[in-house]
Amino acid sequence: MFELELLVNGIITGVFYALMAIGLSMIFGILKIVNFAHGEYYMVGAYAYTLFAAYSGLSPWLALPVAVVAGAVIAVIMERLLMRPLYQGYTSWRMMKDEYAIIVTFGVSLFLMNLATQVIGPEAHQGPELLPRTRYFIGPILMGGHRLAAFGVAAAVLTLVLLFIRYTPQGQQIQAVAQNRFGASLAGINTARVSQWVFALSGGLAALAGGLLSPMYLAHAMVGMMPSTKSYVIVVLGGMGSVAGSIIGGLLLGVLEAFGAVYISYQYQDVFGFILLILVLMFRPWGLFGERAREL
Incomplete structure (x- = not known):
């Protein structure tokens, strides 16, 4: 019974991880770059959800779309002003794509963190719960109302994203650009335009994760650092550019952390993912669902 509870908690955590990682993986699939500002989309979503709900007096459910829009807008502005030279600029810019992307995205990350500190302040803010002061039994497992509602929202959104990519014309265009x-x-x-869609989707999903988790992990300028780090681990585990791999990788990491925290030590919970990452890089460096590069 206890193991079942650990498994369920691990899966729930894994869904949140997947929600955060899937956009990062899609950006790599489209542009073949790693976005080091991805964690700040999470931070923007956490702030937008928390502050909008606090100052508007409206339902927290209405704050979730605000968080998604805020993250998507930041991501689109970043793509339009800073990332587009990677694929539409001069040839010399395109040749320096990797170096340029590292410098720019890391700089945006630092800028947004410092901007949040200066404008909002260094103190942490706790977001309101979607279902406050409620508990539900899921079979034999007692679960908080907010955690259950947040899991439902995250799982539903992930399902919609998969259906969007698989069955809509826009999703098929994303797949085509990712392939060639x-x-x-x-x-x-x-x-x-496809790149802009992907950035908007990436920013919106990460911001949604930030809003959903802000009642548990708060909203502050540095809150996106650990989620983004785990997202990088998940993307490598699942395979760079693989959407399905990001979801499976997120679930694996969530379950591994849940069991490892109990049977090994809670202090090392954030280390287990890196251990798994090292093992994958040793024996399958292209990831669990990625494609092995072919030498010509």
């Missing part, structure tokens, strides 16, 4: 950007442009696909 140049070939997709020859086929008439507006690759710049």
Whole structure:
């Protein structure tokens, strides 16, 4: 019975991890870069959810779309002003894509963290619960109302994202650009617009995760650091650019942390993912669901 509770808690945590990681993986699939500002989308969502709910007096459920829009807007502005030269600028810029992306995204991360500290302040804010002061039995397992509601929202959104990518024309364009950007442009696909879609989706999903988790992990300028670090681990575990791999990787990490915290030590909970990452890099460096690079 205790193991079942650990498994359920691990799966719930894993869904939150997947919600955070899936956008990061999609950006890599489209642009082949790692976005070091991804954690700040989470931070923006946590602040937007917390402050909007606090100052508007409206239901926390109405604050979730505000958080999603805030994260998406920040991501789109970043893509339009700073990232587009990677694939539409001069040839010399495109040749320096990796170095440019590292410097720019890391700089945006520092800028947003310091901006939040200066404008909002260094203190932490706790977001309101979606279902406050409620407890529910899921079979034999007692679960808090907010955690259950947040899990339901996250799972539903992940399902919608998978359906969007798989069955809609926009999702098929995203898949085409991820497979071959140049070939997709020859086929008439507006690759710049697709990149903007992916950034908006990435920012919105990470911000949604920040809003959902703010009642438990608060909202402050540094709150996105650990979620983003775990997102990098998950993306590598699942395979760079693999959406399904990010979901499976998030679930694996959540379950591993849940069992490891009890049977090994809670103090090392954040270390287990890195141990798993090292093992994967040793024996399957292209990830669990990634494709092995072919040498020509």
